[in-house]
Structure formats: C-alpha cells, structure tokens
Amino acid sequence: MQPFRFDLCELPGETEGLRQEIRAFLAEELKHVPKVTRAQTWSGSDAEFSRKMGAKGWIGMTWPKKYGGHERSFFDRYVMLEEMLAAGAPVGAHWIGDRQSGPLLLRFGTEEQRQKILPRVAKGECYFCIGMSEPDSGSDLAATRTRAEKVDGGYKVNGTKLWTSGAHHAHYMIALFRTDFAPEAKHSGLTQFLVDLKTTNGITIRPIKDLAGNAHFNEVVFEDAFVPDSMMVGTEGGGWGQVTAELAFERSGPERYLSSFMLMVEMIRELGKRDGAEGAREVGRLVAHLVTLRQMSLSVAGMLEKGENPALEASVVKDLGAIFEQDMPVRAHELLGTAPTVGEGNDYEQVLGYLTQTVPSFSLRGGTREILRGIIARGLGLR
Amino acid sequence: MNELQTILSDSVDGLLSERVTKVLVQKAEEGEFPATLWNEVEANGLTRVLVPEEQGGAGGTWADAAIVLKAAGEHVAPLPLAEALLANWFLTQAGIEVPDGVTTLLDGDFTLEGGKLSGEAKNVPWGRDAARGVAIVKGQVILASLDGAAIEPGINVAREPRDCVTLKGATATAKKAALPGNAMNLYGALIRACQMAGALGYLSTQSVAYANERTQFGKPIGKFQAIQQQLAVLSTQAAACGVITDHACAQVDKRGADAAFEIAAAKIRVDDASSVATSIAHQVHGAIGFTYEHGLHFATRRLWSWRAEFGAGRDWAETLGRETIAAGADALWPHVTAR
CATH class of the missing domain: 1.20.140.10 (Butyryl-CoA Dehydrogenase, subunit A, domain 3)
Structure with a gap:
C-alpha cells in the first residue's frame, strides 16, 4: 500500500463567485504590469498591493474573526492562492505571514502575540520572514547554532540566519534558536521566537544577491540582540516539533507547482504563431502534468479543510511540482531555441530569461529535493 | 469510498490476489485461457460494473469502475476484464442486452450490411477466446458473434493475446448510441x-x-x-x-x-x-x-x-x-x- 492518500477534492460551487471577483480585481490591478514582473508572483513584493488584498479580506481568510481573519474555508483560500499565482500577482510581502507565520501563531502563539500581530497581518500591513537556515544549518535544520541565552526578562541572541527571503521588508521573523547547548539536546534544545526586526537592537540585515542579480534573500546577524520572554512562541524546547508543523504549511500550497505558469502561458502564445506537431505534443504534455498537479494540490487542500495533516502528501506535490517547473525552460529552449533575455526583448524572451535563472531554487527553497524524498522514503517505511 | 466501492474493492482484490498466481499468469502467457477465473470474475459482477442494476449489473459509475480497472492492472490479471467492462458499457449505452461470456473490443474497419458485420480489426485483445466482440460503426454500437471469425493469433510484449480478427457477414445486433466518433x-x-x-x-x-x-x-x-x-x-x-x-x-x-x-x-x-x-x-x-x-x-x-x-x-x-x-x-x- 502507498503510504499517502490523494482523495479527489472538488472545489465547492460557491467558490466560483470569489474566483470571478478575484479575476476582475486582478485584471484591473495588473493591467499595466509587465509579464516579466508578473513572473515573479510570490517572490515579488508590493506593500500597496498587499494592503489592497487585506482590504478585500483575502489575507488570513481562514483565521478567526477576533484576530482579524475572515473564517472562510480552506477552499476559498485555495482559490485565492491559485488565482494570484496564475495571474502573477505581487503577493510576496504578506505571503509568508499568511501562509505559515500566522497559522503558527494561531496554533502555538500566546493570546497577546495573536491579538497584537495577526490583525495587522490580515490587513496586509505586517510582514514576516522565516529564520530557519544558517551558514552551517541548511537541510540539517537541527544543527541550528544561533544561541538564545537566558538573561533577565528574556534572551540574548547571537548567531547568523541565512537565505532569509524578505527580511529587508519584514516586520517580524519567526526564528528557530538554540536554547539548550548540551550535545544530546540536538532536537530538544530548539525554541521558536518572534523577533521584532524593526525595533530590536543588535540585528544587521545584509542583502545577498542571487545569481540573477536580485536581492530577495538576506543574511541576518544577531549580536547580543535582546528578545523578551513574551516573544517566545510555544514552549521552550518545543521548536523542532513546531517547525515541522510550520514546514507542512510551507510546503502545502499551489505555489509549489505554479511558480512558472507565466512561462507556460507565454510559450503557448509563441507556439501559436507557428504550426507543428512537436510543439503541440510538448504543450499537451505540460497541460497533462499541470492538470495532474492541480488535482494533487487540491487534494492536499481538502486534507487541510478536514483538519488532517498533509505533510507527506505536500512533500510529494512539492517534489513533482519542482520537476515540472524546472523542466519547463528546458522544453521551451528545445522547442523554440529563443535566447533568454534580461531587460529587453519580448514578453516570452524576458519571462524565459527570468525563469531560466530562477528555477534552480525551486528544488532548494522550502526543503531540498533530497530532503523531501527522504521524507517520502520514511513514509514508505524505508527509514 | 462509498459502500459499492468498498464492496467492489474487497471483491476484486480478494479474488485477484488469491487467484492470479505466478503459475496462472505463466500458463496464460503460454496460451492457456484462465476460464475458471473468468467465470469467477463474471460471477462477481466485475465485468458489469457499468451495467444498470435492472440488467444484472452493479449500476456503478466510472469512479466505481476505476477500482476494478486498477485492480486488474495491479494484479496483472491475464483476462480481458477491462475490455469486457468497457464493451458492456458500450452495449448499455446503446440499449443492447449484455450477454454472458467473453466479450472483447473490435477496434478496426467494419461495415454493417443487412444486419451482418464484415471487416477486420487488428490487435484484438483475446480475440481467439472471445465469443463476441463490440465494434462502433457510424454512431452505432454493434455486438457481433465471433463464431466463424477468421483469427490470426498475435501477442503484445506482455504476451497478452492481440489477434487479427476478420469477419465476413457475422451475426450482429446494432443500435444507435450517443457516443463520440472516437x-x-x-x-x-x-x-x-x-x-x-x-x-x-x-x-x-x-x-x-x-x-x-x-x-x-x-x-x-x-x-x-x-x-x-x-x-x-x-x-x-x-x-x-x-x-x-x-x-x-x-x-x-x-x-x-x-x-x-x-x-x-x-x-x-x-x-x-x-x-x-x-x-x-x-x-x-x-x-x-x-x-x-x-x-x-x-x-x-x-x-x-x-x-x-x-x-x-x-x-x-x-x-x-x-x-x-x-x-x-x-x-x-x-x-x-x-x-
């Protein structure tokens, strides 16, 4: 028996009104945004756009109303996510808070933390980043070394977080720090904290240019930074279990197969200008994979709606999604042979330029291909 | 899974996991049709999942049929179970009574004249073992007797029978059905x-x-x-x-x-x-x-x-x-x- 279950999940008919409302909103908002900018989707950050989404009630959609949420279904949220991604909306500013930091605080945060922060997240005014990776702790997350030492009224933090996407825009980081330094406490010595990036002294955020020359991610250095007791998330020593739950949120969404959709669309547009069986076959293949991935992704959404834990299924979709998306520039090149461009050229050439350079990260961010397959292998009973 | 699906799943998995042994598949590959197993498959209603209840079927949906079809693949059942299931659905769509026995699919060039079917289909699954075949000609579903059909045996690489079947004026029942041309x-x-x-x-x-x-x-x-x-x-x-x-x-x-x-x-x-x-x-x-x-x-x-x-x-x-x-x-x- 396969260890994972993908039951079919059909979106309820009442989500259709929301979908049309979102499409109309996006048609207006994105009217003048170039395709290459749209290709960034959830890597693109636009605070004004996030505030508009907050005003529409499209952030924190499933959260309780008392924390600024809208108590809508996971299906409504799913429709919102897939429409934003397919259109290439600049949802990056609020994405992490909406996807994982908010749900984490709902589950493990204190009442004070929730009341103070979540309503601002839902308004599209307060942004998060993820403080997990470090220079010596990438896939081996439990090797986290950044130290949070107990001092009067809080913790003194020293160390470095790395590859922190959006830290330069974010108001808060949910950080995984080591609070127990005993060698045997590798997993049990970790604790999560809310770190106020705007007011805490002793934090330096340095941008790291990626290979395409963009600075989405950062190095965040803590030097005797003070984090008050009230900013601990969950329990001391409970960080490993909490982070595992957080990663399930991080991996479960449609962005894990819809980050290159703009290239698929523009490639089809290019192929429409010429005739040929080879191009048609490739498009047909990509469509078949797209439809399959969407059904798998919907199945994961169905599990979330039922309150089930889709951690394993989410890993499956993320792994298959990354293969699909990384294959796309390869196929595009084989079919059309067009040189990818930066800063000039038509929409297709520029989108190809952006995504050719970006897709390698898709099997790195949010858990590498090898880590995901290790999780799947564990599910299969191999480890 | 709904109730019918649970019943179907238990029935098909139980039967095929017990009966489809390595020896049985090997014998099938040497050309021996597993007639006993076929009878059990029919007796369990597995070829009639898509046939309405009033015609002796399970009155199931394609979602139900998927369970049987997947099990047939999973257990490598050396039988035209999938073919018969589909053939019987075609017959049902046309309102033709579903017969017992091995019914296969005739995917080829046929003409119907005076209620008799003539023509040829290549790669017919288990053509040699089937009593009847179902063809679709110009929007009509046709149930033809394979008595007297000329069979040229062939196999695919799985050594499943894929025979060339030639019919000359075979007895046939034909009715219109709302099915696409392909x-x-x-x-x-x-x-x-x-x-x-x-x-x-x-x-x-x-x-x-x-x-x-x-x-x-x-x-x-x-x-x-x-x-x-x-x-x-x-x-x-x-x-x-x-x-x-x-x-x-x-x-x-x-x-x-x-x-x-x-x-x-x-x-x-x-x-x-x-x-x-x-x-x-x-x-x-x-x-x-x-x-x-x-x-x-x-x-x-x-x-x-x-x-x-x-x-x-x-x-x-x-x-x-x-x-x-x-x-x-x-x-x-x-x-x-x-x-």
Whole structure:
C-alpha cells in the first residue's frame, strides 16, 4: 500500500463567485504590469498591493474573526492562492505571514502575540520572514547554532540566519534558536521566537544577491540582540516539533507547482504563431502534468479543510511540482531555441530569461529535493 | 469510498490476489485461457460494473469502475476484464442486452450490411477466446458473434493475446448510441490508463518490499539513500497516476465525452510515468527482476504494451496540445479551473 492518500477534492460551487471577483480585481490591478514582473508572483513584493488584498479580506481568510481573519474555508483560500499565482500577482510581502507565520501563531502563539500581530497581518500591513537556515544549518535544520541565552526578562541572541527571503521588508521573523547547548539536546534544545526586526537592537540585515542579480534573500546577524520572554512562541524546547508543523504549511500550497505558469502561458502564445506537431505534443504534455498537479494540490487542500495533516502528501506535490517547473525552460529552449533575455526583448524572451535563472531554487527553497524524498522514503517505511 | 466501492474493492482484490498466481499468469502467457477465473470474475459482477442494476449489473459509475480497472492492472490479471467492462458499457449505452461470456473490443474497419458485420480489426485483445466482440460503426454500437471469425493469433510484449480478427457477414445486433466518433479510442485510453495506474502502484509497493528484503553490504538495500531517493520518485509517479485517472473517471461521470480533455491528460501522464517507473523498478530489483522467474516483468511488460495502445501519450499530447494552442494562451487557466 502507498503510504499517502490523494482523495479527489472538488472545489465547492460557491467558490466560483470569489474566483470571478478575484479575476476582475486582478485584471484591473495588473493591467499595466509587465509579464516579466508578473513572473515573479510570490517572490515579488508590493506593500500597496498587499494592503489592497487585506482590504478585500483575502489575507488570513481562514483565521478567526477576533484576530482579524475572515473564517472562510480552506477552499476559498485555495482559490485565492491559485488565482494570484496564475495571474502573477505581487503577493510576496504578506505571503509568508499568511501562509505559515500566522497559522503558527494561531496554533502555538500566546493570546497577546495573536491579538497584537495577526490583525495587522490580515490587513496586509505586517510582514514576516522565516529564520530557519544558517551558514552551517541548511537541510540539517537541527544543527541550528544561533544561541538564545537566558538573561533577565528574556534572551540574548547571537548567531547568523541565512537565505532569509524578505527580511529587508519584514516586520517580524519567526526564528528557530538554540536554547539548550548540551550535545544530546540536538532536537530538544530548539525554541521558536518572534523577533521584532524593526525595533530590536543588535540585528544587521545584509542583502545577498542571487545569481540573477536580485536581492530577495538576506543574511541576518544577531549580536547580543535582546528578545523578551513574551516573544517566545510555544514552549521552550518545543521548536523542532513546531517547525515541522510550520514546514507542512510551507510546503502545502499551489505555489509549489505554479511558480512558472507565466512561462507556460507565454510559450503557448509563441507556439501559436507557428504550426507543428512537436510543439503541440510538448504543450499537451505540460497541460497533462499541470492538470495532474492541480488535482494533487487540491487534494492536499481538502486534507487541510478536514483538519488532517498533509505533510507527506505536500512533500510529494512539492517534489513533482519542482520537476515540472524546472523542466519547463528546458522544453521551451528545445522547442523554440529563443535566447533568454534580461531587460529587453519580448514578453516570452524576458519571462524565459527570468525563469531560466530562477528555477534552480525551486528544488532548494522550502526543503531540498533530497530532503523531501527522504521524507517520502520514511513514509514508505524505508527509514 | 462509498459502500459499492468498498464492496467492489474487497471483491476484486480478494479474488485477484488469491487467484492470479505466478503459475496462472505463466500458463496464460503460454496460451492457456484462465476460464475458471473468468467465470469467477463474471460471477462477481466485475465485468458489469457499468451495467444498470435492472440488467444484472452493479449500476456503478466510472469512479466505481476505476477500482476494478486498477485492480486488474495491479494484479496483472491475464483476462480481458477491462475490455469486457468497457464493451458492456458500450452495449448499455446503446440499449443492447449484455450477454454472458467473453466479450472483447473490435477496434478496426467494419461495415454493417443487412444486419451482418464484415471487416477486420487488428490487435484484438483475446480475440481467439472471445465469443463476441463490440465494434462502433457510424454512431452505432454493434455486438457481433465471433463464431466463424477468421483469427490470426498475435501477442503484445506482455504476451497478452492481440489477434487479427476478420469477419465476413457475422451475426450482429446494432443500435444507435450517443457516443463520440472516437469513442473506442477515447474510452479505450481511459481503461488502459486506469490499468496502468494500478500496475504502477504495484511497481511501487513491490519495489519497496523488495528493497526492505534484499540485503547487501550488511543491510537491506532500502537503507541506502541512493535507493530511497529512487523509490521516492517511483512512488510519487504512481501517486500522480492514481490521482489523474481518478480525476478522469470522475469527469466522465460528470460530463460524459466532454471529459476527453481529462482522459487525454490521464493517458499522457501515465505514459510518462511508466517510462520512469519501469526503469526504477528494474534498477532496484537488480538481476533477479530481469529473470522470467521473478514476477516483476508481468507488470513492466504490460506497461510497455499498454502505453502504446489506444493512442500513445505522444498522440494524445498532440491532440491536447493543438486544442490548447488553438484556444489561445490566455484560455488555458480558465479552462483548467472550470473543471
């Protein structure tokens, strides 16, 4: 028996009104945004756009109303996510808070933390980043070394977080720090904290240019930074279990197969200008994979709606999604042979330029291909 | 699963896991039709899942049929179970009474004159063992007797009978049915895709089981990351195929022949997966999996045969791709989300 279950999940008919409302909103908002900018989707950050989404009630959609949420279904949220991604909306500013930091605080945060922060997240005014990776702790997350030492009224933090996407825009980081330094406490010595990036002294955020020359991610250095007791998330020593739950949120969404959709669309547009069986076959293949991935992704959404834990299924979709998306520039090149461009050229050439350079990260961010397959292998009973 | 699906699943898995032994499949490959098993399959109603209850069927949906079709693939049942299930559905669509006995699909060139069917079909599954065949000619479903048919035996690489059947004035019953012109190819692709999804599930569980048993360098080979990573890929491919075939069947239940989009997607997806999955399954099994003695090849040879039957993935991909390109780039997302 396969260890994972993908039951079919059909979106309820009442989500259709929301979908049309979102499409109309996006048609207006994105009217003048170039395709290459749209290709960034959830890597693109636009605070004004996030505030508009907050005003529409499209952030924190499933959260309780008392924390600024809208108590809508996971299906409504799913429709919102897939429409934003397919259109290439600049949802990056609020994405992490909406996807994982908010749900984490709902589950493990204190009442004070929730009341103070979540309503601002839902308004599209307060942004998060993820403080997990470090220079010596990438896939081996439990090797986290950044130290949070107990001092009067809080913790003194020293160390470095790395590859922190959006830290330069974010108001808060949910950080995984080591609070127990005993060698045997590798997993049990970790604790999560809310770190106020705007007011805490002793934090330096340095941008790291990626290979395409963009600075989405950062190095965040803590030097005797003070984090008050009230900013601990969950329990001391409970960080490993909490982070595992957080990663399930991080991996479960449609962005894990819809980050290159703009290239698929523009490639089809290019192929429409010429005739040929080879191009048609490739498009047909990509469509078949797209439809399959969407059904798998919907199945994961169905599990979330039922309150089930889709951690394993989410890993499956993320792994298959990354293969699909990384294959796309390869196929595009084989079919059309067009040189990818930066800063000039038509929409297709520029989108190809952006995504050719970006897709390698898709099997790195949010858990590498090898880590995901290790999780799947564990599910299969191999480890 | 609903109640009927649970019953079907228990019934088909119970029967096939007990009866489809390695010896039975080997004998079938040597040309011996498993008549006893066929009778049991019929007695359990497995060929009549899509036949209405008042005609002695289960009155099931394609979502129900998927369970039987996948099990047929998973257990490598050497019988025209999938073919009969589809043939009986065609008959039901035309209002023709469903007969007992082996009924196969006649995918070929036929003409109907004065109630008699003439023509030829190549690669007819179990043509030599079938009492009757179902053909579709100009919107009519035709049930023809294969008594007196000229049979030229042939096999596919899975050594399943694929015979050339020639009819000259065969006794036939013909009735109009609301089916698309390519119904044989379209629904044929659907049954093969479901069987393939079943066979891919088998490859995944069998390969994991083998990796946990086989010891090298002092530990089960499944403990090595190189093997784990391969098996993870195999299992995700199998999972994807399970989902897309379920989706295709559900869409046929919902929108009939308009589900050609999903059927095409399913056949393309399982074809792609079968190439990756058969390769990994054999690699993990090593030399033993390359022997006739070991049963792995019963599934892999079927996948190599089935992926080319009723349209290979590449053929369906060309159709789907041409439609997608013709509809325009911006129509793709609204289309996908409207399903």
